[in-house]
Amino acid sequence: MTKRLGFLLLAIALGVAGMVAMGVHPQAEEVEENEPPAVSESDIELYINVYTAMQNDHDLTIDSAIKPYHLSLEDFRKIELRIQNQPRLVERVRQALLENAKEHSVFAQSISPPMATATPDRHRSQRLKKK
Numbered sequence: 001m002t003k004r005l006g007f008l009l010l011a012i013a014l015g016v017a018g019m020v021a022m023g024v025h026p027q028a029e030e031v032e033e034n035e036p037p038a039v040s041e042s043d044i045e046l047y048i049n050v051y052t053a054m055q056n057d058h059d060l061t062i063d064s065a066i067k068p069y070h071l072s073l074e075d076f077r078k079i080e081l082r083i084q085n086q087p088r089l090v091e092r093v094r095q096a097l098l099e100n101a102k103e104h105s106v107f108a109q110s111i112s113p114p115m116a117t118a119t120p121d122r123h124r125s126q127r128l129k130k131k
Helices: 002-024 041-056 062-069 073-084 087-104 106-110 122-130
Strands: none
Touching: 041 062, 041 073, 041 087, 062 073, 073 087
16 A cells, blocks of 8 residues: 555656646747848848949948938848848849949959951952952
């Protein structure tokens, strides 16, 4: 009987310990992932315009570049963060800034496309010799 009573007390103690453990360590709950708000087309254009302006004028600060848009630095950084969280938008911005850099590059402007050189027309010179 004492064995049964001991076993019963042990079972009750383990049950209580289990309930206490459940209260202290609740099971994992599903957490909803908050998706960042979508980046609007106007936000992307604004972002590109700000960095394009800074690319074209290296003395321009970010504060000065966002001033025409009546935007706080904090709001601009929020747009920047949302863009940076989407690789396809990062690539789109990168391409736009690269195109701008190519258009405004002193080096790129100094290299003119190869000019066609006047080469003598063989057939013409041979015709002239025959006459």
